[in-house]
Amino acid sequence: MADITSLLGSIQNIPTPFYFYDLELLGKSLDEVKKHGLTKGYKVHYAMKANANPRILEVIRQYHLGADAVSANEVKAALAAGFPKEEIVFAGVGKSDEEIIVGLSNDIFCFNCESAQEVEVINELAGKMGKKAKIALRINPNVDAKTHHYITTGMKENKFGLPPKEIDQVIDKLPQLANIQLTGIHFHIGSQVTSLESYTQLAQRANDFNVYFRSKGIELQHVNVGGGLGIDYVEPKTNPVPDFKSYFEVFEKQMKLAPGQELHFELGRAIVGQCGSLISKVLYNKEGETIKFLIIDAGMTELIRPALYQAEHFIENITSQSQAFETYDVVGPICESSDAFRRGIELKQSKRGDLLAIRSAGAYGEVMMSRYNLRDNAKTYFDVDLG
Numbered sequence: 001m002a003d004i005t006s007l008l009g010s011i012q013n014i015p016t017p018f019y020f021y022d023l024e025l026l027g028k029s030l031d032e033v034k035k036h037g038l039t040k041g042y043k044v045h046y047a048m049k050a051n052a053n054p055r056i057l058e059v060i061r062q063y064h065l066g067a068d069a070v071s072a073n074e075v076k077a078a079l080a081a082g083f084p085k086e087e088i089v090f091a092g093v094g095k096s097d098e099e100i101i102v103g104l105s106n107d108i109f110c111f112n113c114e115s116a117q118e119v120e121v122i123n124e125l126a127g128k129m130g131k132k133a134k135i136a137l138r139i140n141p142n143v144d145a146k147t148h149h150y151i152t153t154g155m156k157e158n159k160f161g162l163p164p165k166e167i168d169q170v171i172d173k174l175p176q177l178a179n180i181q182l183t184g185i186h187f188h189i190g191s192q193v194t195s196l197e198s199y200t201q202l203a204q205r206a207n208d209f210n211v212y213f214r215s216k217g218i219e220l221q222h223v224n225v226g227g228g229l230g231i232d233y234v235e236p237k238t239n240p241v242p243d244f245k246s247y248f249e250v251f252e253k254q255m256k257l258a259p260g261q262e263l264h265f266e267l268g269r270a271i272v273g274q275c276g277s278l279i280s281k282v283l284y285n286k287e288g289e290t291i292k293f294l295i296i297d298a299g300m301t302e303l304i305r306p307a308l309y310q311a312e313h314f315i316e317n318i319t320s321q322s323q324a325f326e327t328y329d330v331v332g333p334i335c336e337s338s339d340a341f342r343r344g345i346e347l348k349q350s351k352r353g354d355l356l357a358i359r360s361a362g363a364y365g366e367v368m369m370s371r372y373n374l375r376d377n378a379k380t381y382f383d384v385d386l387g
């Protein structure tokens with residue numbers, strides 16, 4: 001495996017902090033997606049919001065995944081990376097008219113719609129352009145994803161998906177919407193989901209809705225069960241590839257599709273999460289009354305997940321020669337108290353100049369960087385270019 005620890009000789013002069021991507025590991029995850037998902041005839045649209053680095057997109061495209069975009073710019077980035085237009089889904093709770101027009105002009109596969117009003121707006125814009133837009137309705141399945149409350153999306157009352165009362169409203173209106181073709185239904189229960197039981201419930205709810213639409217005379221071409229499969233943030237080195245086999249098996253066992261109906265997925269984090277590490281240098285050791293701080297040169301500007309969701313990423317000192325361990329709070333340089341990566345963790349004794357690897361940073365890392373404090377964006381490096 002082309003991990004950063006085998007490339008230390010090549011990275012000594014790279015300015016920190018930087019993102020390091022292990023494309024070999026990315027390939028291993030994609031091999032599993034292919035083996036347990038694609039070969040069963042499932043369509044997987046990669047959720048680009050997790051990581052839209054062009055090199056990452058290029059690798060993912062080689063495995064013939066489609067793209068799940070949530071902005072016009074993501075649609076454009078998918079096209080630029082070579083994803084065929086008929087394999088691009090455009091999702092998102094608040095698509096602007098301009099963004100919808102980008103999707104329509106490019107004849108993308110489908111818009112995942114999240115309100116009755118959005119369906120009408122797409123119909124109107126498509127009409128003006130002389131097009132027929134394919135849509136899927138995102139339905140709120142009311143399934144508890146048992147994940148952080150900031151990233152659970154499928155419960156009864158939240159901004160995502162159609163509230164149940166709007167489903168019939170859309171179905172009843174369909175005959176008047178001449179520029180809309182309803183081709184599917186869509187669900188997504190949340191992110192970093194580790195309970196397969198939640199997916200079993202989702203599959204059962206998806207079956208119920210599938211039957212309901214058929215009872216209304218609507219033959220759906222696809223059922224999209226979203227993404228959200230979680231990764232192991234605690235022991236990323238033991239479990240570098242998520243258990244795609246068990247994940248896809250849940251749907252294989254549970255889904256009752258009509259003949260010819262396709263099953264679609266939108267995975268992001270599970271595909272790219274473990275292949276990225278944020279590499280940062282120790283700037284200072286500071287001793288409080290009881291706490292030993294390691295002040296490092298990466299902060300919430302490079303990886304916001306700990307500050308935003310109290311997420312805990314595995315951290316290791318990859319250059320220390322010491323055999324002794326110490327307990328540290330690893331904190332960033334930003335003027336915010338929440339700018340802390342981990343508190344009270346054991347690391348090899350660390351000193352100014354040592355390099356730390358913050359693991360599992362391939363998803364929602366680089367894409368969520370900010371320039372707060374006018375910091376420069378971290379650059380990205382790939383295993384295949386080093387060593």
Ligand SMILES: Cc1ncc(COP(=O)(O)O)c(C=O)c1O
Binds near residue numbers: 050068191228266363
């Ligand atoms: C609608 C939708 N689809 C797919 C995803 C991808 O999720 P994940 O990266 O957790 O697989 C998300 C993000 O949670 C989402 O909101």
Ligand SMILES: N[C@@H](CCCC[NH3+])C(=O)O
Binds near residue numbers: 049191363364
């Ligand atoms: N950005 C979040 C997840 C949100 C997923 C997008 N719907 C994270 O880092 O975990």
